[in-house]
Amino acid sequence: MIFDYPVLRIGRTHGPTGYSSYESFRPWLRDEFTFRCVYCLKRETWGQVTGEFELDHFEPQSLIPERTLDYFNLIYACRRCNSVKLDQPIDDPLKFLASDVVVVLPDGVLSSDSLDAKRLIGQIDLNSPALQRWRVMWMRIVDLAKERDSALHQQLTGFPEDLPDLGRLRPPSNSRPEGIEISWHAKQQRGQLPESY
Numbered sequence: 001m002i003f004d005y006p007v008l009r010i011g012r013t014h015g016p017t018g019y020s021s022y023e024s025f026r027p028w029l030r031d032e033f034t035f036r037c038v039y040c041l042k043r044e045t046w047g048q049v050t051g052e053f054e055l056d057h058f059e060p061q062s063l064i065p066e067r068t069l070d071y072f073n074l075i076y077a078c079r080r081c082n083s084v085k086l087d088q089p090i091d092d093p094l095k096f097l098a099s100d101v102v103v104v105l106p107d108g109v110l111s112s113d114s115l116d117a118k119r120l121i122g123q124i125d126l127n128s129p130a131l132q133r134w135r136v137m138w139m140r141i142v143d144l145a146k147e148r149d150s151a152l153h154q155q156l157t158g159f160p161e162d163l164p165d166l167g168r169l170r171p172p173s174n175s176r177p178e179g180i181e182i183s184w185h186a187k188q189q190r191g192q193l194p195e196s197y
């Protein structure tokens, strides 16, 4: 389902370091966060404007400037969610916006029994009426595409065309080079890319 959060992950797949601008981390973050906003799950393929997605400093630059170029402090988020988060200190979304903690109801509401997840949902305002309507609208669009237009359905639920080839990038250093082998582009090269996610 398009609004199912990913399974809980401990740690990251990639670990590039040493870039002098945080934009250089973008291809790594796109792959790490599977081409969607970590908070609301908006996908790149729903607008095709990659520039709408921002590299969010989890611990705000204003408070912890020394982590500005730290890959492990960067998160892939849409403009809407990044602008709601601002400089709030929040819990790790990879930990609390996970499939075993949060479920999406048919009316577009995010539901959770976890107090930590509820707090995070409140901080990012993920149950705003506008976002609930937006989820219901997308669930309906994807259902209709599934019934009537399989190419469109594939486009809306599949991977973007421009998967970053991380093996060709040359970060000054990489603490997790083994992650490249399980990047989406590498899976595609091996014929193992899922049709949808």
Ligand SMILES: [Zn+2]
Residues within 6 Å of the ligand: 037, 038, 039, 040, 041, 042, 077, 078, 079, 080, 081, 082
């Ligand atoms: Zn978002």
